[in-house]
Amino acid sequence: MDKTRHITIKDVAAQAGVSIQTVSRVINNRPDVSPETRKYIQTTIDKLGYQPFANARGLAAKRTYTLGLITGDFTDIWFSHIATGAEKEAQEHGYYFFLGNSNIAPEDESRILRLLTERHVEGVLFVRANYENENDHLTHLREFGVPIVTVGYLWPDTGLAMIDVDNIGGGRQATEHLIGLGHRRIAMVTGPTKWKSVHDRTEGYLQALRKAGIPVDRALICGGGWEHRTGYENTKALLEKGKSFTAIFAHNDRIARGAAHALFEAGLKVPDDVSIIGYDDTAEAEFSDPPLTTIKQPMTEVGEAATRFLIQMIEDPAITPKQVLFDTTLVIRSSCAPVNHNRGGE
Amino acid sequence: MDKTRHITIKDVAAQAGVSIQTVSRVINNRPDVSPETRKYIQTTIDKLGYQPFANARGLAAKRTYTLGLITGDFTDIWFSHIATGAEKEAQEHGYYFFLGNSNIAPEDESRILRLLTERHVEGVLFVRANYENENDHLTHLREFGVPIVTVGYLWPDTGLAMIDVDNIGGGRQATEHLIGLGHRRIAMVTGPTKWKSVHDRTEGYLQALRKAGIPVDRALICGGGWEHRTGYENTKALLEKGKSFTAIFAHNDRIARGAAHALFEAGLKVPDDVSIIGYDDTAEAEFSDPPLTTIKQPMTEVGEAATRFLIQMIEDPAITPKQVLFDTTLVIRSSCAPVNHNRGGE
DNA sequence: GTGAAAGCGCTAACAT
DNA sequence: ATGTTAGCGCTTTCAC
Numbered sequence: 001m002d003k004t005r006h007i008t009i010k011d012v013a014a015q016a017g018v019s020i021q022t023v024s025r026v027i028n029n030r031p032d033v034s035p036e037t038r039k040y041i042q043t044t045i046d047k048l049g050y051q052p053f054a055n056a057r058g059l060a061a062k063r064t065y066t067l068g069l070i071t072g073d074f075t076d077i078w079f080s081h082i083a084t085g086a087e088k089e090a091q092e093h094g095y096y097f098f099l100g101n102s103n104i105a106p107e108d109e110s111r112i113l114r115l116l117t118e119r120h121v122e123g124v125l126f127v128r129a130n131y132e133n134e135n136d137h138l139t140h141l142r143e144f145g146v147p148i149v150t151v152g153y154l155w156p157d158t159g160l161a162m163i164d165v166d167n168i169g170g171g172r173q174a175t176e177h178l179i180g181l182g183h184r185r186i187a188m189v190t191g192p193t194k195w196k197s198v199h200d201r202t203e204g205y206l207q208a209l210r211k212a213g214i215p216v217d218r219a220l221i222c223g224g225g226w227e228h229r230t231g232y233e234n235t236k237a238l239l240e241k242g243k244s245f246t247a248i249f250a251h252n253d254r255i256a257r258g259a260a261h262a263l264f265e266a267g268l269k270v271p272d273d274v275s276i277i278g279y280d281d282t283a284e285a286e287f288s289d290p291p292l293t294t295i296k297q298p299m300t301e302v303g304e305a306a307t308r309f310l311i312q313m314i315e316d317p318a319i320t321p322k323q324v325l326f327d328t329t330l331v332i333r334s335s336c337a338p339v340n341h342n343r344g345g346e
Numbered sequence: 347m348d349k350t351r352h353i354t355i356k357d358v359a360a361q362a363g364v365s366i367q368t369v370s371r372v373i374n375n376r377p378d379v380s381p382e383t384r385k386y387i388q389t390t391i392d393k394l395g396y397q398p399f400a401n402a403r404g405l406a407a408k409r410t411y412t413l414g415l416i417t418g419d420f421t422d423i424w425f426s427h428i429a430t431g432a433e434k435e436a437q438e439h440g441y442y443f444f445l446g447n448s449n450i451a452p453e454d455e456s457r458i459l460r461l462l463t464e465r466h467v468e469g470v471l472f473v474r475a476n477y478e479n480e481n482d483h484l485t486h487l488r489e490f491g492v493p494i495v496t497v498g499y500l501w502p503d504t505g506l507a508m509i510d511v512d513n514i515g516g517g518r519q520a521t522e523h524l525i526g527l528g529h530r531r532i533a534m535v536t537g538p539t540k541w542k543s544v545h546d547r548t549e550g551y552l553q554a555l556r557k558a559g560i561p562v563d564r565a566l567i568c569g570g571g572w573e574h575r576t577g578y579e580n581t582k583a584l585l586e587k588g589k590s591f592t593a594i595f596a597h598n599d600r601i602a603r604g605a606a607h608a609l610f611e612a613g614l615k616v617p618d619d620v621s622i623i624g625y626d627d628t629a630e631a632e633f634s635d636p637p638l639t640t641i642k643q644p645m646t647e648v649g650e651a652a653t654r655f656l657i658q659m660i661e662d663p664a665i666t667p668k669q670v671l672f673d674t675t676l677v678i679r680s681s682c683a684p685v686n687h688n689r690g691g692e
Numbered sequence: 693g694t695g696a697a698a699g700c701g702c703t704a705a706c707a708t
Numbered sequence: 709a710t711g712t713t714a715g716c717g718c719t720t721t722c723a724c
Contacts, residue, residue, distance in 0.1 A: 006466070008717055019695045024719060032693055051463035055401045055410060056717035059700050064401060069445060074433070075426040084420045087447050091457055096465060099415060099443045101433050111437055117397035119442060120352070228633030254629065261635050283600065284630060287574030289607050354701055365711050370703060380709055402701035405716045 007050045016044040027052050058120075067310065068121040069097040070112050072128045077282060078299060082127050082151055085303025093311050095122075102128070116144050123147040123310045127303075147313035149306045152197060161313065161321035163306035165297040167197045170328035171204020174249050174277045174295050177330055179212045182339035183247040183275060186214075189234045189259055190223030191251040198223075201251055201279065220245055223255070231258025239266050246274060246339045253278035253285045256292055256335070271337035281331050291333035298326050353396045362390040373398050404466075413656065414467040415443040416458050418474045423628060424645060428473050428497055431649025439657050441468075448474070462490050469493040469656045473649075493659035495652045498543060507659065507667035509652035511643040513543045516674035517550020520595050520623045520641050523676055525558045528685035529593040529621060532560075535580045535605055536569030537597040544569075547597055547625065566591055569601070577604025585612050592620060592685045599624035599631045602638055602681070617683035627677050637679035644672050 009027075013020045018041060025033045026041045033041075044050075058064045067090055071079045090097050098121060100112050115121050124141060126148055141148055142158065149161045178186050188205050191198040202221070209216050220243060222234040231250055238245065239262065250256035256278030260270050270276055270290055278285055281296035305324060313319050355373075359366045364387060371379045372387045379387075390396075404410040413436055417425045436443050444467060446457050461467050470487060472494055487494055488504065495507045524532050534551050537544040548567070555562050566589060568580040577596055584591065585608065596602035602624030606616050616622055616636055624631055627642035651670060659665050 006463075006717095010717080020718080021695060021720095022693085025694085028719080034693060037693080051460070053466060053717060054464045055405050055466065056700090057719075058401055059405055059702090060717075060719040062700070062719095074430045075423060077421060077423070080421040080426055083445070084447065087420070087445050096461070097445045099429070099433050099445050101430065114397075115442065117352075118400045120399060120401065227629065232633060254633075257630075258633055261633060264635065283573065284603075287578065287600075287604055287607065289610065352701095356701080366702080367704095367712080368710060371710085374703080378709055383709080399701060402716090403703075405718090406701075406703040408703095408716070 006053065007048050009050070009052065012041065012044055012048055012050050015048060016041050064120045064122055065095050066119060066121045067095050067097045067307070068100050068112065068115045068119075068124040070100045070102050070115075070124055070126050070128075072102050074101060078152075078280070078297075079127050081299035082303035082306070085300035085305075086125055086127075086307040087303075089304040089307035090311075093308075095307075095311060097125070112141065116141070116146055121146065122314045123149070125306055125310055126150040126153060127306075128153050147310060147317075149310040149313070151302060151306050159321055161309055162323045163302055163309060164323075164325055165197075165299070165302060166325035166327055167200030168204040168207065169325070170279065170295045170297065171201035171249070172208045173204070173328055173330050174201075174279065175205045175208035176212075177293070177332075178247045178249060178275060178277060178336065179208060179214070181247070181275060181336055184214050184339075185217070185220065185245040186247045186249060187220040187235075187238055187243070187245040188223070188249045189231050189251060189255050190221065191226050191230075191255070192224055198251060205249055219243055223251060226252055226254060228254050228258035228261070231255035231260075232262045233258075235259040235262035236265075239263075239268075247336070248274060248276045250276060250278050253280045253282045253288075253292060253294055256294070257284065257288055260288070260335070271335050272340060275336035275339075277336055285331070286333070288335070290335050293333045293336040294331050296329040296331050298329075302326055352399065353394050355396070355398065358387065358390055358394055358396050361394060362387050410466045410468055411441050412465060412467045413441050413443045413653070414446050414458065414461045414470040416446045416448050416461075416470055416472050416474075418448050420447060424498075424626070424643075425473050427645035428649035428652070431646035431651075432471055432473075432653040433649075435650040435653035436657070439654075441653075441657060443471070458487065462487070462492055467492065469495070469660045471652055471656055472496045472499060473652075474499050493656055493663075495656040495659070497648060497652050505667055507655055508669045509648055509655060510669075510671055511645070511648060512671035512673055513546030514550040514553070515671070516625065516641045516643070517547035517595070518554045519550070519674055519676050520547075520625065521551045521554035522558075523639070523678075524593045524595065524621060524623060524682065525554060525560070527593075527621060527682055530560050530685070531563070531566065531591040532593045532595060533566040533581075533584055533589070533591040534569070534595045535577050535597060535601050536567065537572050537576075537601070538570055544597060551595055565589055569597060572598055572600060574600050574604035574607070577601035577606075578608045579604075581605040581608035582611075585609075585614075593682070594620060594622045596622060596624050599626045599628045599634075599638060599640055602640070603630065603634055606634070606681070617681050618686060621682040621685075623682055631677070632679070634681070636681050639679045639682040640677050642675040642677050644675075648672055 009020050009023050012023045023041055026038050087097055098115055100115050152164050190202055223230055248259050250259055256276050260276055263270055263274055268274055278292045278294035281294045285292040285294045355366050355369050358369045369387055372384050433443055444461055446461050498510050536548055569576055594605050596605055602622050606622055609616055609620055614620055624638045624640035627640045631638040631640045
């Protein structure tokens with residue numbers, strides 16, 4: 001508990017034969033120190049290996065240089081990439097992230113509030129998909145006047161800053177790729193309906209269809225989960241109902257694999273009989289059988305940008321919350337092929 | 347920057363008409379306060395919504411109640427499960443984790459040191475697989491006298507506390523399952539050789555073979571990565587060299603899937619011709635084709651236990667660092683079947 | 693350009 | 709059982 005005694009500003013001052021204040025000026029890069037004094041103090045600092053103690057600085061300056069990274073599920077690969085970018089960016093600006101798990105449950109909101117009240121985090125990065133019933137969660141946080149940047153979560157009227165990937169664009173990109181290959185009967189297996197990303201990818205799909213003059217067949221839209229099972233079961237159901245389709249847009253790579261599985265069981269070949277495009281470009285996509293064409297999202301960059309903006313909001317309270325959308329990239333592998341008109345239907 | 351003014355202990359004291367010290371006694375649950383005073387102060391605290399500011403408490407008490415969660419790769423699913431357990435446990439004991447990414451590069455050690463020097467974290471949870479050359483990293487940290495608990499990383503003579511999963515046991519369990527099914531020619535596709543988990547799973551494999559009196563054929567041991575590609579390429583090579591084997595023990599589920607892919611290309615069936623057992627029980631395993639038999643590791647529990655022990659070390663410096671190994675579980679699905687003696691060989 | 697004094701919010705060590 | 713006095717390590721006045 002009571003570890004190695006740390007070197008304090010006092011030690012440095014005593015050693016350098018100056019006042020504590022002068023040392024403080026040096027570590028804060030204030031202009032009013034003579035070059036010689038500054039240099040000498042700096043040398044002393046280096047020699048002693050002194051590092052100012054953030055807590056004490058914060059107490060005096062009423063700053064903590066501390067951020068909260070809140071999410072509902074650490075194990076979500078999407079989150080972990082964002083966290084990677086966020087942590088990197090924070091470090092570069094002298095901030096650290098406290099980790100908080102909201103468990104997607106309002107009951108756990110207390111944990112986040114404790115971060116704000118006990119630790120005085122100066123900003124919160126809220127990384128989570130949009131559940132309708134979670135609105136209170138955030139508006140409650142906002143009452144504290146602490147800057148919040150959300151990723152993947154936007155509730156229209158909150159005026160929160162949001163950095164995310166352009167899911168509408170991604171959905172459109174996936175669908176247009178299929179359309180470009182000649183497909184017109186394109187099924188879509190979606191994620192859970194309450195997610196913003198799901199809503200948006202669906203919107204992109206509809207936009208692409210409309211733009212190409214292809215009528216929307218609601219019977220080809222199914223889904224409701226993020227797991228293999230979602231792709232597997234929904235595709236199987238589509239097949240059993242005798243729906244005709246030549247391509248599937250899956251809302252993530254796992255769903256795509258599940259769909260491929262169902263197709264395989266039904267004796268259908270990917271991409272010969274049915275093309276499949278996934279979403280996320282997870283590690284599995286490349287070595288799927290066949291390698292999966294998918295949509296890649298720049299999540300690390302999103303994490304960096306979100307953190308950068310959060311810090312900007314902290315350092316300039318007058319800044320207007322903004323919404324930024326990053327573009328997705330189409331990663332072409334071999335699960336999509338030109339439409340095969342020999343395959344029958346309905 | 348200068349947010350809502352927080353309520354301080356002074357406000358509570360003034361409001362309750364007592365001294366600051368008495369309020370302090372109440373929030374620290376000290377015995378020497380009369381029941382009535384305590385109750386009245388508590389009411390005042392609740393009314394005002396007062397929460398002590400951790401930084402100030404820490405400055406006075408020379409504590410920070412802050413931990414460092416250090417890893418080399420946030421996106422590793424293994425890490426994220428540990429982090430989930432760790433965060434939960436820390437919260438329950440009034441600690442918070444600062445996030446730090448070591449990037450598995452000694453150059454980034456500075457980030458961790460900054461956590462220690464600037465923020466005075468009281469303990470470090472070091473979650474990472476064992477790379478030989480990373481020893482300095484940790485021994486350097488130990489010089490600071492800060493308790494360290496490692497997960498998945500043990501260097502024999504450092505005397506560090508380590509909580510992990512029993513990889514030797516897991517390797518043995520996987521291999522014994524195969525042996526129990528009558529397999530004697532069991533190939534193994536390993537992860538990167540420098541990882542402790544790889545070394546241990548291999549050891550478990552060898553132990554099981556020896557115990558069953560099966561001679562070890564070094565030519566059946568290959569690998570060196572964690573990706574699908576590792577399973578795919580090594581299995582393909584095994585096949586091309588004409589090695590005979592009726593089962594494969596893959597060091598993780600991705601490798602297992604890669605191996606299955608190679609087998610499929612060669613016209614071999616899983617499990618009819620070759621049985622495959624994976625490791626990790628990732629989400630992919632259940633919906634693999636066929637569903638993958640695998641070894642499950644209780645990672646969340648490991649994260650909890652590691653954090654619990656870290657806090658114990660902080661609160662009782664006299665405690666002896668210990669090593670704890672958690673047991674794995676065999677998850678039987680359908681990628682393993684009794685050996686098929688009809689399949690030829692070498 | 694530099695230093696002395698005061699204080700951030702809290703706890704420790706004494707008082708009483 | 710309660711209050712007073714220091715002081716944690718630093719920054720912010722305001723002197724000089």
